[in-house]
Amino acid sequence: GQQVMQIPQYQHVQEGEDFTTYCNSSTTLSNIQWYKQRPGGHPVFLIQLVKSGEVKKQKRLTFQFGEAKKNSSLHITATQTTDVGTYFCAGYTNAGKSTFGDGTTLTVKP
Amino acid sequence: NAGVTQTPKFRVLKTGQSMTLLCAQDMNHEYMYWYRQDPGMGLRLIHYSVGEGTTAKGEVPDGYNVSRLKKQNFLLGLESAAPSQTSVYFCASSKGRMTFFGQGTRLTVV
Numbered sequence: 300g301q302q303v304m305q306i307p308q309y310q311h312v313q314e315g316e317d318f319t320t321y322c323n324s325s326t327t328l329s330n331i332q333w334y335k336q337r338p339g340g341h342p343v344f345l346i347q348l349v350k351s352g353e354v355k356k357q358k359r360l361t362f363q364f365g366e367a368k369k370n371s372s373l374h375i376t377a378t379q380t381t382d383v384g385t386y387f388c389a390g391y392t393n394a395g396k397s398t399f400g401d402g403t404t405l406t407v408k409p
Numbered sequence: 410n411a412g413v414t415q416t417p418k419f420r421v422l423k424t425g426q427s428m429t430l431l432c433a434q435d436m437n438h439e440y441m442y443w444y445r446q447d448p449g450m451g452l453r454l455i456h457y458s459v460g461e462g463t464t465a466k467g468e469v470p471d472g473y474n475v476s477r478l479k480k481q482n483f484l485l486g487l488e489s490a491a492p493s494q495t496s497v498y499f500c501a502s503s504k505g506r507m508t509f510f511g512q513g514t515r516l517t518v519v
Contacts, residue, residue: 334508395457396467397442400451401451402450
């Protein structure tokens with residue numbers, strides 16, 4: 300079945316450093332979504348990417364969708380302590396079925 | 410507008426007992442999902458529904474059943490609970506580009 304691999308599993312950064320998490324799917328995706336989950340909380344939707352090669356920005360966050368629609372990345376510029384949490388990607392098929400990566404947990408040292 | 414509401418928020422079951430988790434959304438969304446999340450892991454799709462009266466299996470459907478009799482409700486049933494079903498369960502709904510998650514149900518099977 301469809302698999303979505305996400306790396307790294309953990310990332311510890313100093314406040315102000317950049318952060319990137321990568322997501323790779325075993326199959327071509329219809330779209331990919333990114334979520335943020337704070338400890339003890341629920342996943343919160345960040346963005347959806349649909350088009351091949353798409354790049355979207357939200358303030359310090361930059362999201363990319365690969366040309367083959369099988370990989371994606373989330374990059375945070377100049378991390379802040381408010382960025383801590385686990386970032387998940389989720390790949391969706393045309394049938395509406397989703398597969399989540401295992402997430403990247405970001406900790407930020409002030 | 411409450412979004413996605415899950416009940417109950419916490420539950421302890423004995424092995425072999427049955428229970429139903431309720432998910433309700435007031436956003437008129439077509440798609441609804443049930444996930445489970447185990448410590449340090451991503452979300453695994455149990456079952457999903459693309460509309461009223463329809464359901465489909467996800468990655469880990471065994472031991473669970475679902476029903477979507479009304480568009481706004483998606484029920485997850487455990488017929489005979491097992492300790493391996495101890496987890497946090499999240500319901501989600503989506504229409505178009507955004508997906509919304511409920512607050513989660515923490516289930517412990519002893």
